[in-house]
Amino acid sequence: MHLRSFFPPATRRTQTLRILAILIIFFFVASISRYQGSFEFSIDEDGQVQSIPLNKHDIYYTHHIATYDPKDIHPWTHGDTQTLKTPAGQNVLKLLTETPFQNPSDANGHHEKVLKEDHFLTLTKQMRVYRGLWKYLKEYYDELEADGRPTEFYQAPPTALAPAIDLFQRIEQHTFPWILSRYKNSFDLYRQTKNGGMGIVMCVGNYHVKFARTAIRSLREVVRSPLPIEIYYLGDNDLSKENRDWFEKIENVKTIDLFSTIDNSFLKIEIWAAKPYAILMSRFSEVILMDSDVFFMDDPGLLFNDGGYKEVGTMYFYDRTLFPGAGGDKKDWMHTFLPTMSNHPGKTQWFNSKGDHEMESGVVVFDKRRNFLGLLAICKLNDYYERTQVTYKRTWGDKETFWIAMEMIQERYSFVRYRGGVIGNVGDAIPFKQVLPKDEIDRYNRGEALTVTHPKDPNSGVTTRREKPNMDRVCGNQLHFDDRGKPLWWNSGIVRNKFVSNSPYLKYTAYMKDEDGSWDFETTCLIQKSPGAIMEVEWDQRKTAFEVLKVDREIALAANQPDVFNILDIPELIKSEGAKGGKGNNEAV
Structure with missing residues (x-):
């Protein structure tokens, strides 16, 4: 029996035409691709088409990985060094090292200096040239360092390299002056990233202590993570000695004043801007950056085995789909300073004005050895003038700087494909505001x-x-998934609303993916688009959340500060069928 006998001729013809149309479109797109030869196309789970290197199907199905056209990346060559000696080369040198300010005469501090309108375009050119020079000169610097003669790099360079070294030094002085106040150059800073092992980095101030105490003890006692932890703070007023002493009593936890590791007179670091600098200055080579209100379902050390991370040395997570069309035309803005881009921005909701938040920086996994230059670029976008006059006006804090900076300096990066969802309770029995x-x-x-x-x-x-309660929604805190779509970590704390003193502990009965719902931002509820989108939290993960709540209550009682710590009744943990509704929904965590 032939399958075609099940279908009438008209249906078979329609199906044939559809197949032919798909094939025609596929081969047309393939014919115009910039990645012909070494790349092919993959239609991934959410229907997006991305170009992928051959034999990388699995990784490129579970992740979105930024890939650049090789023709767009220009390594520095000996010919470029010779060109610097010409009048045209001198013009380029002038362009790359001129002041970024419209009013440099106000450098006396009487007036706030204002960046030029095209500063980010010039900054992109600086970063890309700097990247080429860094890779071109690194071998020579390493040789001098090994021989104990690093001062010769600037003081006695060989004639063939002297123009390139001069440009490198001038760009570094111009773009990263804070490096030179503590290190001979960025190569010297890079040396401390090479043999530091793996660890967790957090930025914690006095306000965040009530979250961070529970987060860190949960790492040790609930998910049993042995990773060393460094807590960074911004001066003695940011994190009190009492709080520092509390953290230091936990095994393999160290508190560090970020200002003791970096010259803050250039950067004026505050709030979110501390995060990339903390990654950079930590002793670890491979870092999990973690916000103080983040909690894991499993040992975060597993993230270092993620396929996207192993491929490119970064692991990023998407934010929720919020506020489409807000914040102006981001595509036009990015085109003003990025003459070329990877294949990633075009597939983002942020770039296409479908959402105002693209990346959630509550957890970032970063290999400093592989992406040192990318990390310098991220820091630059969080520098004082860049963040106050451009970056933070265009983005929500530090979030988008982690991938936009990588585009500027042309370093690869990866996102786990799933957007931020929600974990909590079906329906919403508690008014959020x-x-x-x-x-x-x-x-x-x-x-x-x-x-x-x-x-x-x-x-x-x-x-x-x-x-x-409306049973078509899950209400709670923001959830993030591993590369297979399983709940991995959540942020915004462990109560229904961390900004309300009497907010009860969150119930961890159900979750939903961003892709399957639409957000009611005011109530932090995700409403399913079609039946079946609400998923039940697995029993083992519910028990993990329950143990986190027990840790939090123990800390709150020991602190004896009910005005600061939420001393709340813990919901009863009941293994019940129907956690997506009914009795189980009301009584289980």
Whole structure:
């Protein structure tokens, strides 16, 4: 029996035409690809087409990996060095080392210096030339270092290399002056990245201590991570001695003043900007950067075995799909300073104005040995003038700098394909923005009518009562997945709303992927697009979350500071069928 006998002729003709159309489109796209020969196409799980190196199917199915056209990457050559001696070469040198400010005469500090409008375009050119020079000169510098003669690099360079070394030095002084205040050059800084092993880096201030204490003890006691941890802070006022002493009592945890490792007079580091510099200055060669309110379902050390990380030396996670169209035309902005790009920006929601947040930097996995230059570029986008006048006006803090900087300096990077989802409870029995005393929350949960006000409008008054939860949504905190789509870590803490003092512990019964729902940002609920999108949290992972809550409560009770620490009742852990609704939903964590 032939399969075609099951279908009428008209249906078979329609199917044949569809197949032919798909093949025609495929071969047309392949014919115009910049990656002919060494690349082919893969239609991945979410329907996106990406060009992939041959024999890399699995990695490029589970990750989005930035890949550059080899024609767009220009290594430095001996011919380029000779060109520097010509008038044209001198013009290039001038362009790459002129002041980035519109008003350099105001350098006396009487007025804030303002970057030129095309600064980021010039910065991209500087970074790409610097990258070429760095790789071109590294072998020579290593030889001098091995012979104990590193000072000759600048003081007595060979004639054939002298123009290139001069340009390298001038770009470094111009772009990374903070390096030269502590190191001979970036090669000297690079040496400390090579043999540092693996570790976790966190940035913690006094405000974040209530999260970080639970996060770190959970790493040690719940998921049993042996990785050493470095906690960075910004001066004594940022993290008190009492808090530093508390962390230092935990095995293999060290607190470090970032300002003791770097010259902050150039950078004026604050808040989010500390994160890439903490990665750079840590003693580790391979780093897991982790926010203080991040919690793992498993030992984070497993991230170093991720396929995308092993391929390119970075592992990034996507954010949620929020605020489409906000923040202006990002595609046009990126085109103003990136003459060429990898294959990645064009497939992002951020680039295509479908979302205002692309990357979640709550966890970043970074191999400094392989991506040292990329890390310098990330730091540059978090430098004082760049972040205050450009980067943070175009992006939400440090987040997008981790991949945009890699585009500027042409270093590869990878994203786990799944966007940030949600973990928590089906339905939403607790008003997200309400700030109520505990007795009023109890009244609300009993179904009594209450008049509540919006935190941003004290004059508002709305009478409300608890209604039956909407069972088409999961409400809770932001969840992130491993490369197979399994819950891996979540952020925003372990209560329903970390900004509300009386917020209860989160219940960990269900989760949903961003791709399967639409966000109600005000309530941090993800509403399913079609039935079946809500998934039940596996029992072992629910037990892990339960153990995290126990650790948090123990810390809060020991601190005896109920005004700072949320001393809350822990929901009962019940192994029950139907965690996606019904009794199990109400009683299980």
